[in-house]
Amino acid sequence: MNILAFGEVLIRFTVTDKMMLEQSDNLNMTTVGTGVNLLSSLAHFGYNTSILTVLPDNPLGKKAAADLRKLGISDRRLLYRGKNIGSFFVELGQGARPERVTYQDRLSSAFSLMNADDYDFEKALVGIDIVHICGISLSLTRQTRRAAMKLAELAHERNKVVCFDFNYRFSLNEQNNHEVMKKRYQSILPYVDILFGSKRDITGLLDYPNIDETKLYEQFCHDYQINIFAGSKRTFIDGKKFFEGFLFHHDKVYNSAPRELNILDRIGSGDAFASGVITGLLEKWDFNDTLEFAIANSVLAQASMNDSPIFSKEDVFHYIDSEGKNDLIR
Numbered sequence: 022m023n024i025l026a027f028g029e030v031l032i033r034f035t036v037t038d039k040m041m042l043e044q045s046d047n048l049n050m051t052t053v054g055t056g057v058n059l060l061s062s063l064a065h066f067g068y069n070t071s072i073l074t075v076l077p078d079n080p081l082g083k084k085a086a087a088d089l090r091k092l093g094i095s096d097r098r099l100l101y102r103g104k105n106i107g108s109f110f111v112e113l114g115q116g117a118r119p120e121r122v123t124y125q126d127r128l129s130s131a132f133s134l135m136n137a138d139d140y141d142f143e144k145a146l147v148g149i150d151i152v153h154i155c156g157i158s159l160s161l162t163r164q165t166r167r168a169a170m171k172l173a174e175l176a177h178e179r180n181k182v183v184c185f186d187f188n189y190r191f192s193l194n195e196q197n198n199h200e201v202m203k204k205r206y207q208s209i210l211p212y213v214d215i216l217f218g219s220k221r222d223i224t225g226l227l228d229y230p231n232i233d234e235t236k237l238y239e240q241f242c243h244d245y246q247i248n249i250f251a252g253s254k255r256t257f258i259d260g261k262k263f264f265e266g267f268l269f270h271h272d273k274v275y276n277s278a279p280r281e282l283n284i285l286d287r288i289g290s291g292d293a294f295a296s297g298v299i300t301g302l303l304e305k306w307d308f309n310d311t312l313e314f315a316i317a318n319s320v321l322a323q324a325s326m327n328d329s330p331i332f333s334k335e336d337v338f339h340y341i342d343s344e345g346k347n348d349l350i351r
């Protein structure tokens with residue numbers, strides 16, 4: 022099974038020792054991004070993965086490519102242009118202090134400036150079964166929007182399975198007007214088969230009425246011919262944090278049991294969930310098992326440093342089978 026992701030590769034700078042930026046001079050550097058995180062996880066589950074993106078044509082781009090290879094992602098579809106790579110700083114959270122992300126300018130990255138016509142999408146899709154597109158491309162530049170649209174359209178035409186993640190980030194859309202963003206999402210959704218998002222994406226961004234979930238998802242998936250709609254959410258019970266997921270198919274919502282969270286680093290939780298769902302669908306597990314696996318993968322990812330999950334299927338099953346009670350493997 023060959024999976025391709027399209028999206029921005031970013032450098033993440035994490036302040037070491039759980040300090041805040043102001044307190045520290047030390048940063049840890051990793052290569053991340055929605056596509057990277059998803060593919061890293063899928064590569065560790067045993068699938069062939071590659072990413073279609075643009076890296077700067079300099080040592081920074083080479084460093085990112087080396088990190089991608091280390092995560093098990095093929096470098097075959099990487100393009101090298103321009104000078105800049107997007108980046109962000111992370112201050113880890115603790116107790117009352119939330120984890121915090123500060124983006125650097127992403128709009129002048131090599132990826133953000135690449136013209137849609139300069140990609141050879143036809144060639145990139147050869148031998149590919151599943152294409153994943155990150156919704157952040159709709160928020161960045163005219164070029165990334167056009168590229169995401171063109172790829173979605175072509176992949177759909179070529180009968181590839183198209184996955185799309187809303188990935189709506191308020192902080193990246195302060196300059197974008199609601200109606201404009203709504204139109205952008207409305208134009209890509211008709212090409213999507215598997216969609217990741219939340220109820221809020223449908224009611225808040227696409228202006229559907231806030232009604233019962235089954236009716237809402239039925240209407241929405243019917244309007245855009247979406248085969249699978251899945252997402253995760255956080256809940257709080259008796260002062261504890263839990264993570265749970267849903268999956269909608271045809272006329273039914275499946276819900277996972279909530280799993281308790283003990284967070285070390287929560288960035289990448291959505292991508293870990295999505296890779297778990299894609300795995301369940303590829304393996305043709307039933308939807309309840311698929312959700313259990315996806316939630317477990319994400320709970321493990323949130324108990325680990327960095328965005329890109331590196332758990333094997335066995336690691337995830339071990340966590341499920343031991344009900345999370347095993348805290349030493351030797």
Ligand SMILES: O=C(O)C(=O)C[C@H](O)[C@H](O)COP(=O)(O)O
Pocket residue numbers: 031053054055056058157287288289290291292293328
């Ligand atoms: O911020 C961005 O734009 C990125 O692409 C970097 C992050 O790795 C993903 O966003 C993680 O996404 P979640 O799984 O939703 O936490």
